[in-house]
Amino acid sequence: MKIGITCYPTYGGSGAVATELGIELADRGHEVHFISYAQPFRLTHFHERVFFHEVEVNRYPLFEYPPYSLALAVTMHEVAKREKLDILHVHYAIPHATAGWIARDMLHETGHDVKLVTTLHGTDITLVGQDPSYWAITKFSIEKSDRLTAVSRWLRDQTIDDFACSKCAIDVIPNFIDPAVYNRDQATGRNALANPEEKVVMHISNFRQVKRIPDVIEIFRRIQEKVPARLILVGDGPQRQPAEDLADEFGISDRVVSLGKFESVSELLACADLFLLPSEQESFGLVALEAQASGSPVVGSGSTGLAEVVEHGVTGALHDVGDTEAMAASAIEVLSDGDLWRRQSEAAIHRAVENFAAAKVIPRYEQLYDEVLGNASSETSAA
Numbered sequence: 001m002k003i004g005i006t007c008y009p010t011y012g013g014s015g016a017v018a019t020e021l022g023i024e025l026a027d028r029g030h031e032v033h034f035i036s037y038a039q040p041f042r043l044t045h046f047h048e049r050v051f052f053h054e055v056e057v058n059r060y061p062l063f064e065y066p067p068y069s070l071a072l073a074v075t076m077h078e079v080a081k082r083e084k085l086d087i088l089h090v091h092y093a094i095p096h097a098t099a100g101w102i103a104r105d106m107l108h109e110t111g112h113d114v115k116l117v118t119t120l121h122g123t124d125i126t127l128v129g130q131d132p133s134y135w136a137i138t139k140f141s142i143e144k145s146d147r148l149t150a151v152s153r154w155l156r157d158q159t160i161d162d163f164a165c166s167k168c169a170i171d172v173i174p175n176f177i178d179p180a181v182y183n184r185d186q187a188t189g190r191n192a193l194a195n196p197e198e199k200v201v202m203h204i205s206n207f208r209q210v211k212r213i214p215d216v217i218e219i220f221r222r223i224q225e226k227v228p229a230r231l232i233l234v235g236d237g238p239q240r241q242p243a244e245d246l247a248d249e250f251g252i253s254d255r256v257v258s259l260g261k262f263e264s265v266s267e268l269l270a271c272a273d274l275f276l277l278p279s280e281q282e283s284f285g286l287v288a289l290e291a292q293a294s295g296s297p298v299v300g301s302g303s304t305g306l307a308e309v310v311e312h313g314v315t316g317a318l319h320d321v322g323d324t325e326a327m328a329a330s331a332i333e334v335l336s337d338g339d340l341w342r343r344q345s346e347a348a349i350h351r352a353v354e355n356f357a358a359a360k361v362i363p364r365y366e367q368l369y370d371e372v373l374g375n376a377s378s379e380t381s382a383a
């Protein structure tokens with residue numbers, strides 16, 4: 001099969017999932033064309049069946065806002081026509097599903113029957129998509145897609161509710177990990193992160209408001225009062241500086257290390273004794289899955305998609321959004337009890353590998369591609 005993948009190339013879960021999916025598909029014999037304004041951050045190595053097409057946006061002085069969506073639609077159209085793509089698979093609905101709809105319909109005009117698959121990731125539905133300036137076009141573009149996937153049951157249900165989309169058929173295909181990349185054996189440099197007697201508590205994100213970064217600092221403030229520990233913050237975004245300021249204010253900045261952005265986090269996660277993710281909402285929580293695969297229990301907030309990743313009391317603990325006291329209590333409990341930590345760590349690895357290994361999840365995308373192309377009864381095709 002020949003698949004065009006469009007995603008945000010910058011740091012973020014949707015771009016990571018889209019890129020890893022493309023690489024896995026190429027490993028399985030498909031030809032994959034990434035189409036975006038920059039090379040996706042996880043696309044770091046040459047692969048004989050992976051191509052990247054950069055979208056050029058004309059910056060004519062009349063344009064206060066250069067129309068990226070149109071330039072993207074044109075590049076998708078051009079690439080699909082030249083490379084004879086079967087499928088345009090877009091990740092994050094805004095504006096990718098809209099650009100995909102334009103490109104697909106332009107191709108249909110010339111008799112090229114390409115199919116549009118849209119994967120919904122989270123804030124494209126729950127936050128940005130709810131803004132009045134985007135709601136109608138997001139609903140329209142979702143409904144025009146040939147197939148839809150969401151990364152959790154929670155996100156599927158939100159989409160149906162938030163967009164009054166009762167006729168939308170949405171397949172749930174979760175985020176995935178490669179257990180060869182995310183595992184405890186990757187741990188190098190733990191001694192540089194913390195002293196041997198200290199527990200390594202970690203948070204990785206793009207430091208946006210939805211992640212509730214002040215809660216991370218508050219939970220850690222409580223943890224370090226009971227357990228010798230160090231907080232490792234990885235990533236960057238608007239809440240990074242306020243987080244560092246809050247650590248100063250609490251008088252704990254000597255125990256908080258803010259590393260900034262890293263392209264690969266597997267070595268860091270493998271050093272974590274506990275991962276914190278107290279977000280306002282997570283449609284899935286890819287980083288929590290990566291942490292679990294790396295053997296770290298996860299403590300976070302539980303009423304959204306994260307509850308499909310973390311099993312409360314088994315691979316970590318989930319509490320109400322903002323309940324930093326309960327999250328800190330769960331964290332202290334698992335960090336202070338070696339047997340409990342080992343059980344949760346083993347369960348976390350088991351859950352990640354059993355339910356979310358790439359080898360189990362990627363065939364579900366292939367099956368969906370086969371169905372949309374009308375090859376559903378055939379063996380999963382390659383190339």
Ligand code: GMT
Pocket residue numbers: 008011012013014015017121122123124151175210279281282283284285286287
């Ligand atoms: O929705 C976002 O915040 C953007 C997106 C991203 O690109 O970082 O993150 C979402 O997609 C990930 C991959 O499917 C999910 O694992 C994250 O849970 C989700 N983020 C939120 O729902 C906040």
